[in-house]
Amino acid sequence: MGCEITTRERAGVINPMYDCQPAGAQYAGIGMKDCIPLVHGGQGCTMFVRLLFAQHFKENFDVASTSLHEDSAVFGGHKRIQDGVLTLVRRYPDLRIIQVITTCSTEVIGDDIEGNIRYAEEQIAKEFPGRKVYVVPVHTPSFKNSQVGGYSECVLSTWKTIAKEKVAPTGKLNIFPGWVNPGDVQLLKHYAKEMGVDASIFLDTQDFDSPMLPDKSIHTHGRTTVEDIRASTGALGSLSLARYEAASTVDFLKKEFDVPGHTVSSPYGIANTDAMLRKISEITGKPIPLSLVEERGVAIDALQDLAHMFFANKRVAIFGHPDLVIGLAEFCIEVELEPALLLLGDDNTRYKKDPRIVALKERVNWDMEVVCNADLWELERRIKDDPKKYDLILGHSKGRYVAIDANIPMARVGFPTFDRAGLYRHPTMGYRGAMLLAEQIANAMFTHMEYVRDREWILNTW
Amino acid sequence: MGCEITTRERAGVINPMYDCQPAGAQYAGIGMKDCIPLVHGGQGCTMFVRLLFAQHFKENFDVASTSLHEDSAVFGGHKRIQDGVLTLVRRYPDLRIIQVITTCSTEVIGDDIEGNIRYAEEQIAKEFPGRKVYVVPVHTPSFKNSQVGGYSECVLSTWKTIAKEKVAPTGKLNIFPGWVNPGDVQLLKHYAKEMGVDASIFLDTQDFDSPMLPDKSIHTHGRTTVEDIRASTGALGSLSLARYEAASTVDFLKKEFDVPGHTVSSPYGIANTDAMLRKISEITGKPIPLSLVEERGVAIDALQDLAHMFFANKRVAIFGHPDLVIGLAEFCIEVELEPALLLLGDDNTRYKKDPRIVALKERVNWDMEVVCNADLWELERRIKDDPKKYDLILGHSKGRYVAIDANIPMARVGFPTFDRAGLYRHPTMGYRGAMLLAEQIANAMFTHMEYVRDREWILNTW
Amino acid sequence: MPMVLLECDKAIPEREQHIYLKVEGEDSRDYLPVSNASTIPGTLSERGCAFCGAKLVIGGVLKDTIQMIHGPIGCAYDTWHTKRYPTDNGHFNMKYVWSTDMKESHIVFGGEKRLEKSINEAFDEMPDIKRMFVYTTCPTALIGDDIKAVAKKVMQERPDVDIFTCECPGFAGVSQSKGHHVLNIGWINEKVGTLEPEITSDYTMNFIGDFNIQGDTQLLQTYWDRLGIQVIAHFTGNGTYDDLRCMHRAQLNVVNCARSSGYIANELKKQYGIPRLDIDSWGFSYMAEGIRKICAFFGIEERGEKLIEEEYAKWKGKLDWYKERLQGKKMAIWTGGPRLWHWTKSVEDDLGIQVVAMSSKFGHQEDFEKVIARGQNGTYYIDDGNELEFFEIIDLVKPDVIFTGPRVGELVKKLHIPYVNGHGYHNGPYMGFEGFVNLARDTYNAVHNPLLKLAATDIRDDQAVRFLEAAE
Amino acid sequence: MPMVLLECDKAIPEREQHIYLKVEGEDSRDYLPVSNASTIPGTLSERGCAFCGAKLVIGGVLKDTIQMIHGPIGCAYDTWHTKRYPTDNGHFNMKYVWSTDMKESHIVFGGEKRLEKSINEAFDEMPDIKRMFVYTTCPTALIGDDIKAVAKKVMQERPDVDIFTCECPGFAGVSQSKGHHVLNIGWINEKVGTLEPEITSDYTMNFIGDFNIQGDTQLLQTYWDRLGIQVIAHFTGNGTYDDLRCMHRAQLNVVNCARSSGYIANELKKQYGIPRLDIDSWGFSYMAEGIRKICAFFGIEERGEKLIEEEYAKWKGKLDWYKERLQGKKMAIWTGGPRLWHWTKSVEDDLGIQVVAMSSKFGHQEDFEKVIARGQNGTYYIDDGNELEFFEIIDLVKPDVIFTGPRVGELVKKLHIPYVNGHGYHNGPYMGFEGFVNLARDTYNAVHNPLLKLAATDIRDDQAVRFLEAAE
Secondary structure, eight states: OEEEEEEOOOSSEESOSSOOHHHHHHHHHTTBTTBOOEEESOTHHHHHHHHHHHHHHSSOOOOEEOOOOHHHHHHOSHHHHHHHHHHHHHHOTTOOEEEEEEOHHHHHHTOOHHHHHHHHHHHHHHHSTTOOOEEEEEOOOTTSSOHHHHHHHHHHHHHHHHOOSOOOOOOOEEEEOOSOOHHHHHHHHHHHHHHTOOEEESSOOGGGSOOOOTTOOOOOSOOBOHHHHHHGGGOSEEEESOTTTTHHHHHHHHHHHOOOEEEOOOOOSHHHHHHHHHHHHHHHOOOOOHHHHHHHHHHHHHHHHHIIIIITTOEEEEEESHHHHHHHHHHHHHTTOEEEEEEEOSOOTTGGGOHHHHHHHHHOOSEEEEEETOOHHHHHHHHHHOTTSOSEEEEOGGGHHHHHHHTOOEEEOSSOOTTSSSGGGSOOSHHHHHHHHHHHHHHHHHHHHHHTTSSGGGGGOO | OEEEEEEOOOSSEESOSSOOHHHHHHHHHTTBTTBOOEEESOTHHHHHHHHHHHHHHSSOOOOEEOOOOHHHHHHOSHHHHHHHHHHHHHHOTTOOEEEEEEOHHHHHHTOOHHHHHHHHHHHHHHHSTTOOOEEEEEOOOTTSSOHHHHHHHHHHHHHHHHOOSOOOOOOOEEEEOOSOOHHHHHHHHHHHHHHTOOEEESSOOGGGSOOOOTTOOOOOSOOBOHHHHHHGGGOSEEEESOTTTTHHHHHHHHHHHOOOEEEOOOOOSHHHHHHHHHHHHHHHOOOOOHHHHHHHHHHHHHHHHHIIIIITTOEEEEEESHHHHHHHHHHHHHTTOEEEEEEEOSOOTTGGGOHHHHHHHHHOOSEEEEEETOOHHHHHHHHHHOTTSOSEEEEOGGGHHHHHHHTOOEEEOSSOOTTSSSGGGSOOSHHHHHHHHHHHHHHHHHHHHHHTTSSGGGGGOO | OOBOOOGGGTTOGGGGGGEEEOOTTSOGGGGOOOOSOOOOTTSOBOOOOHHHHHHTTTGGGOTTEEEEEESOHHHHHTTSSOOOOOOTTSOHHHHOOEEOOOOHHHHHHOSHHHHHHHHHHHHHHSTTOOEEEEEEOHHHHHTTOOHHHHHHHHHHHOTTOEEEEEOOOTTSSSSHHHHHHHHHHHHHHHTTTSSOOOOOSSEEEEEEEEOOGGGHHHHHHHHHHHHTEEEEEEEETTOOHHHHHTGGGOSEEEESOHHHHHHHHHHHHHHHOOOEEEOOOSSHHHHHHHHHHHHHHHTOHHHHHHHHHHHHHHHHHHHHHHHHHHTTOEEEEEESSHHHHHHHHHHHHHHOOEEEEEEESSOOHHHHHHHHHHSOTTOEEEESOBHHHHHHHHHHHOOSEEEEOHHHHHHHHTTTOOEEETTTOSSOOOSHHHHHHHHHHHHHHHHTOHHHHHHHOOTTTTHHHHHHHHHO | OOBOOOGGGTTOGGGGGGEEEOOTTSOGGGGOOOOSOOOOTTSOBOOOOHHHHHHTTTGGGOTTEEEEEESOHHHHHTTSSOOOOOOTTSOHHHHOOEEOOOOHHHHHHOSHHHHHHHHHHHHHHSTTOOEEEEEEOHHHHHHTOOHHHHHHHHHHHOTTOEEEEEOOOTTSSSSTHHHHHHHHHHHHHHTTTSSOOOOOSSEEEEEEEEOOGGGHHHHHHHHHHHHTEEEEEEEETTOOHHHHHTGGGOSEEEESOHHHHHHHHHHHHHHHOOOEEEOOOSSHHHHHHHHHHHHHHHTOHHHHHHHHHHHHHHHHHHHHHHHHHHTTOEEEEEESSHHHHHHHHHHHHHHOOEEEEEEESSOOHHHHHHHHHHSOTTOEEEESOBHHHHHHHHHHHOOSEEEEOHHHHHHHHTTTOOEEETTTOSSOOOSHHHHHHHHHHHHHHHHTOHHHHHHHOOTTTTHHHHHHHHHO
16 A cells, blocks of 8 residues: 655657657647747647647647758758748748747757747848747757646746737736646636636637638637737736646736736545635635535535445556646545546656655555656556456557557546547536546446456446 | 337336326425425335435425325325324425325325315414415326426416416516426526526526535425515516426416517527527517527537547437426437437327427437337337447436346436436536536546447547 | 424424434333334435335345246336345346236236236246245235236146245335235245145255345355354345245244344244344444354354454454444444344444444334334434434435445545445455454445545635745 | 649749640640659648658558658657558558657767667567568668668578668658659569579469459459469568568569559569569559450469459449449549559540549659550649649539549548548548449439538528518
8 A cells, every 4th residue: 555656767769658849839839819830840849739730639739840951950050040931931821920940950060949930030120020920939848848847848838939028917817727628628617717707718718729710711720819928917816727738928017017927736536626616716805606506515515426336446557638637636635536546748857746746655555656758558557467457547649559468447637638629618527527538437337347347337326 | 211100109117217106296286485296195105206306316305294104005195194294294394385196096086176275275274373384286197297297287286276367577587498407406596696587597506516515504405485486476587498397487477477488499509509599589578698609609619529530420318307408419410410210108198290200200210119019128128139239328227227128328408317316416407407418428428438349439539 | 202203393393202312211111113114205214115115125046037027118127236245146036027028918907917918928938937026016915916816827737836925015114124024924824834845954955035135145155164064044135035935944933134024934933933133244243243143042052253364364353453443433223123133232332333324114013112222322313314304314424434325425425424235245245254344344444445535525626825825 | 834833823833844734636645744852842742752652652561561661750650540551461561660760869979779779679579570671761861870781790690580770761752653663673672582492383483563452452352362472572561571572473563553663573584584563553454454455364264264353243233333324524633643644544434534634742754655645635744743733623623523642631621522542542442343443432422412512502592582571
C-alpha cells in the first residue's frame, strides 16, 4: 500500500503521450483571432500538427510553415522567416498576429528569430503603413519539454509581445484554463455569467467547435483578440487553472502589470470546482448563486448513483496532460475510483514536488504509482505483466490500443480524443464536466459488461 | 425495395414495447407540482411503475395506491377510493391535485369513479374548509391502448378538471411536447428563451433530474402547477409536438377556450426542428435569432462528419413511442441511416394513416417495414432469421438483450433507458438532441468496431 | 409505550399498531406489530401484489420455463427487468416475458382462446423450451377464465410440454406474500412427485427459499459440492421446472427464506415426511452454523468443519478489515420480511453494525417474532412502512446506511444517506462467507463515499466570512 | 493563357507557373506546371516532409518491423495514428511508434549512444520482432549522428536482428517525395538480394507502390491467388521486411504508384534486369487492362479473362447503379500526386464524373504530363496548391465533391462541399473491381447527403414572408 513516484528508465520512447513543443505552441496560436502561427522548420512539423488538431476537433485550423530545406540548414533560414511573415501579411489583410515558432532544426541551426522579426516588421511598416501586425518570437525547440511547455511558452511570448502597457482598470477577471476543450471554455463562461463576473477566458477557444452556416462563413479559430490581450493588463485579477500550462502568463501579468495572480487546482471534480468558484467569488466579491448550488447538486446526485455501486474498488490508470491527470486522480477519489497509475509524459522535474501529487501520496491507502517522463509502453507493459492490474483507463486516444488489446474499458478524456465523436464539445471541468465524465466512464463500463457478458444483467435495474 | 406496413400476427406478446395505460397516466401525474396520483387497483400496478420510473430517472416519484383486495372485487372499491383520497389529503397538507387512475381490475369491477370523487370532495370541503384539491378521474383500463394513450388521457383529464374557464390573455405559448425527457424540456425552454417567447412547457418535467442539496430538500416532481394549467386557457396558442401524446389536450383547449391549436412533427432531426421553430415564430411573431442559426450550424457540422462516412447504408431498426419512432426515422434519413424496421407497440389503428408514415413510405428506396402492434420478439425473430439484417438498433433499454445477444450496436433512446447512465438528462429533440443522438450512435458503432475488431483502426484518423 | 404513533400518522392512528420500538425490560412478546394486514389506501406503502409474489419472486427464477401471463400487457411489462437472478444457461429467465395481451374484447367475450393461442405460439417460437407457468391476473380472474382447462388442453395436444397454472391475481391477499403461498401449495399438489430424479449421492436435499440473487445459489452450490451433498431441487434459484417435480425424493429440506417458501417445506414434510431444517445463509456465524446443522443431519460433520475452516481462512481476514471500519455504524433494513431477521444479528455479530430501524413489506407474525427476538433494544420494527414514516424514522434514528430497494435508495439519497440494494444487492452474491464479505465491502463503500460529505457542503456558506477576510 | 495567376496569388506571382488550365486547341505540352519545387514560405501549403515520405508512406507499412525514429519526440508522435494500412497480423504497424526522444543534452553531446540504447531496448521489449528501420530526423542529421554505424554495431551484437537505416531528415528535398526516393534507393542498394525467397509458382512478381490502404493489397492478392501468380514482395502494403529483401527474384515488377516506388522498379531493372510493368489498379477499365497486361506477360491470358469476367459479373451492375446517379457530377482531386492521373479518367469512364480541378502535393513533371494527358479540358491542374487557392478554385469550378484529406475535408465542409478521403479512403478498399464500387458508393453517399441541403437553408430566410402571411 502506498504511492511510489518513479521515472521511465528506458532511454527510448515507445508510444509517446505528448507531442513536441512546437505542437503545443501551434495549439496556443490557433486560439487567437486574426492570427496565423508560422512554424519555422520542416513542413512536416506543421502538416501533422494541423492534422492532429483536425483529428481531435474535426476542424481545419490555419498554421503556416517556413518550409525549411537543405539550403537553410547550411546558410540559415533568415529569408524564409522574412518571406513567410510577409507572404502571410500580404495575402491575409486581416491578419494581426503571427507567432514565429521555432523547432528543433531551426534551434540547432541557430537562426536569429528576433532579428528577422525586426526586419520583417520594418518591411511591413513600409509596405502597409498604419497596419500593425504583432510578430511574436516563440522559442520551442522540440528537444526540450513537450507540447505542454510549448503551449505555455507561446501564450507567454504572445502576451509579452502584445501586452506592453498597463491599461485602465477593466473590472474583468482573466481566466487562464490551460489547454482545454471548447466545452470547458463554454462551461467557464457559463459559470462567470451565473456569478455576474465579467471574465475573459484566455484562450477563448469556444469556436473550435464551429458551425456550418448558410452563408458558408468560417469561424474556426480562437476568439481572443489583440484588444483582449491588451486589456488583460487592467484586469482585477488573473486566475490560473493549470499550473503547467497557464501559470507563467499569470505570473507575467503580475510581475509586469501588478495584476493580482491566483492559482487553484485544475477544476476537475467537485471539490476542485468548489475551490475555483470560491476563489472567483473572493477575487471579484460576487457571491456564488443558488443556480450553481443546484447545478452542483445535480452533479453530485448523478455521481452518487455511480460511485459506490459501480466505481468503488476499481483501479484506474490515468494518462494525459499533467494538470488533467492530477485533477482526474483527485476526481477519481471523490467517486471511489482508485487511481492506481498516473503517467506524466515529459521530463519536467517539477511534477514530483507538485503539492497535489504530494497530497495524493499522503492520502492513498492502496497501491499507486506515479511515473514521470512516461510513455504509453509503461502502461502497456504493466498490463502485459498483470492483465488484471487495472479496471479502467482514463486518457486520450493515443492509448486506445492498450485498452482495446487488453480488453479494459477506457473513457477518452484529454487531447486528442479522435476515436470518439463529439467529446471536445463537452466540458470535463466543473460540476457538469465531472458528471459527464462519470457518465462516460459508467457507460464504458456498462458497454464492456455487455460485450464480455460480465454481469450485464445487473444493469436491468440499478 | 419499398415499405410494407404490417401488424403483429401472433395473439400473445413476447417482450412488450410499452407498458399499460395506467403506467402512462402515472407518468403524466408525476409531472405536476403538489400532486400525487392515486392508482385504483392492485398494489403492483403502482409499485412496479414507480420502480420503472426510478430505473429510468434514478429518482423516486410519489404515486399512491388504493390497495385493491378481494373484498373490493366482490363489493366494489368505493371505500378505498374515498379513503385513499382522504388519507392523501390529510397527510400531505400541500397536496392540490390527485388523479384517480383506474386499472383493468377496477374498470372490470365498474367502480363509480366520478361518484366517489364527488363524495371525497365533499368530505374534503367539510374537513378542510377553504382548501381546494382537484381530484381528477382518469379512466385508463389496462386492456385498452397502452402507456402512450394513458399519458395522453391523464393530461387531458387533468386539464378538463382544472382548466374550467377562459382567463385573460397571457401572451404565453403552451407547448405540449408529449412524453419526453428532462433534457428535452430544458432544450425547449432554451429555445423559447432565445426567441424571447414566454412558453409554458406542459408538462414541465425539468426536475425529473433533481439535485442532492445541502438542505436535503427534495424537488423530484413536475413543475407544472394548478395556476399554470388554469392560465393555459389564456395562451396565445398551443403547440403539440406529439400527435399521440399531446394533441388531445391541444384540441381540448381549442374547442373549449378557443386557444389556437397547432401541431408540428415531433422535432427530432434538423428539418423537424426547423419546422417547429418556424411554427413558434409564426404563432408568436418573434423572429428566429442568430444564436439558433449558429446552434443549428454546429449540429449540422457535427452530423456531416458522421453521415456519409459512418452512417450511410447502415440499416436501422427503431422501436419506442410512436412519435419518437417516426421522428427518429425522419432523422435517420437526414444523416443517411436507412430506417429498415419501425416497431410501433400498441393496437392504435391510426398509425397506418399517419401522414408521416405515408410520407416515409413514399420516400424510401430501400426495404423497410413498419410493424404495428409489435412486440420486441418481432425484432428478435427477424434477426434470428437474418443476423445481418440490421446494422444498428435504436430504442429503449427493454430491447437491450436483442442487441447484446445478436451483437448489434444499439443506441439507447426513448423510455426507459435504464442500462446507460444519464441519458434522460440530455435532449433528443432539437438540433442539440439530433447531434447528441448522432454522437451516441457513432460512439456505439465505434465501440462495437473495437470489441469485434472490425476496422477499428479506421478511427485513428477520420 | 413500545407501540409508536408517529407524527405523520396522526391522521391514520391505526398505524400505531404496526410500529414497535423495542425497549429494555419490557416483554416484547406483548407488543408484536400487526402484520400481514390490509394496507391503508393512499399511504404510499412499498407493497407489491400477489401476482408478483408468485411470478416475479418464485416462478420467474426458473431457467427453462416460459412464464405466460394471462392478462393485459402491464403485468408482463412490469415484472421484467426488475430482478437480478442470473442462471447458468444465459439468463433466459431475465430476458423474456410473455403476455396474452388481453384487450377489451377478450374481457367481454372471455380470454381462454387467446390464452390457448398464446401458449401454442410461445412454444412454437421457442421450440427448445418445453415447460411453462401460466398466471392469471386481476381482470382474467375477475372474468373467470379457466386457465387450468386451457393448460390441460394444450398438454393433451402437445405431449412433450408440461404446464403449471398459478391463480393468484394481483388483488389477492394483502401483499406479494399471498402469491408465494398460492404458488407453493399449487406446486406441491400438482407437480411434485410427477417425475423421479437421478440420485447421485448418499446425501440428498432440496435447497428452498433461495433465488440465486447475483449468484447466491451458485456460490452455495460450491459448498454442497465440496460436502458431497446432492441438491435435488433448488427452490427456485438457478432451478429447472423438472427438478422441482422431484422434490419428494430429497432426504432433507433446507430452508433459507421461510416466508416465501416455508409452505412447500411444510407440505413436503406432511405429504412425504421429509424433515425441514431452517438455516441462515447470510453471515459468517450463521452460515457456519447452517453448514454444521446440515452436516450433522447427514453425519458428515468433519467435512463440514473442513469446509468452514477453509472458508474462514480465506475470508475472515477480509471480513475483519471491514468490521474494524464499520464498527458502530447505524443501519436500517427496509426490505420484504425475512431479511430483517436474517441480517440484524449477523451484521451485528460479524460487522459490529447496529441495526436501528427495520421495516418489512410483507412479513407475517412469525417473522416479527424472530426479528424482534434477534434485534436490539432501541430499534424500530415496522410493518408495511410508508414514505412519510420513513422520513420520520430517519430523523429519529439517523442511519448511516439503509438496505432497501433502488427507488427508495434514490429517495433517501436526497437526505444524504447511502443505500445498499437490500433486494438485488449492490455487488453480490451476499450469501455464504465470500458473499458476506461482499456485503461488508458494499456497506463500507456506501458509508465512506466522499460524495456524502461534499453533498452536505453549501458552497455559499462561508461567503460572508470570506468577504470579510477579503475586505481586511 | 493557360497558366493562371489567381487573385489570391497577386502577392506571390511566381505561383502562376504552378497552375494550369487546360484549354481546347492548345498544346498542353507547352504549359506543364512547375512541380517538385520549393514551397513559398507562409503559403499554407499541404506538403509534408521527406522524413514522413519515408517513414509514414513506405517503411511504416511493414507489418513486422520496428520503426525507430532518431529524433525529438514529435517526429514519432506525428507519424502515428495518421494512416489506414491494416495488416493481417493485427496491425502491429499502426499500433506503435518508437523514438529516441532526443533531448538537449543529446543534441549537444551527440545522440548515438542513446540511439543504440533505444534500439536494444526496443528489441528487448518486443522479443518477437527482429527487424527494424532507423530514421534520422532534422536535428540528428544536423548534428551528424552516424546511425549506420550504430545499426551495424547492434547487428553485430544481436545476430538475429536486421536493421535498415534511412537518412532523410524532414528538411531534405521539397516534399515527402524526397523521402520516397531515399528509402527506395537505400533499400535496393543495401537489402535487396540479401535473402532468397521460396518460389512456389511458375509466375512470380513484385507488386510495387501499393500500401494496402484499407486492404487494397489484400483485395488484389485475391486476384493474384486466383491467377496463380506468386507475389514475392509487396512494396510495401501488408509486407514484411524479409520479403522485400527477396525482390530480386521476381520475374516481373508491377508498379502501381510510380511516384513513391518507381525508383526501386527502375533499379531492379537496372541491377537485376527485371522488367517493369506499370498498371492502374483503380477503376474497372484500368484494372482489367492491368490484369490483361500481367497475364499477357506470363502467357496466362485465359485465366485473366476468366477473372475479369467473374468480377464484372459480380460488380459491374453495382457500379452502373452508381454511375447512373453520379453522371455529370463535378469532382476535385487534391491528393499527393499519382492519384490525380490514376483517377481522373477512371472516374470519367466508369462513373461519368467530370474532374474539374486537381492539386498535387508532391507530383513531379512526369505526373503532370500523365494527368494532363488523361484529364479534361476546362480542368485546373495545380502544383502544391494552398488554402487561398483552394477557395478561389472552388469558386471557379464549383465541385460537388472533393477527394482530399480529412483536414481539408473539414475546411471545405464549411463551404457545403462534401469530401471523400482521397488518402485513406472513406470506406475502402478502393482498388480493384469491388474497390471501385466502394469508391462509387462513398462518392454517391457524399454527394447525396441530405445535410448539404439543410446546411444551405437559413431558417430565418422566409420570416418576413411568414410574418406577412400571418398578419393577413
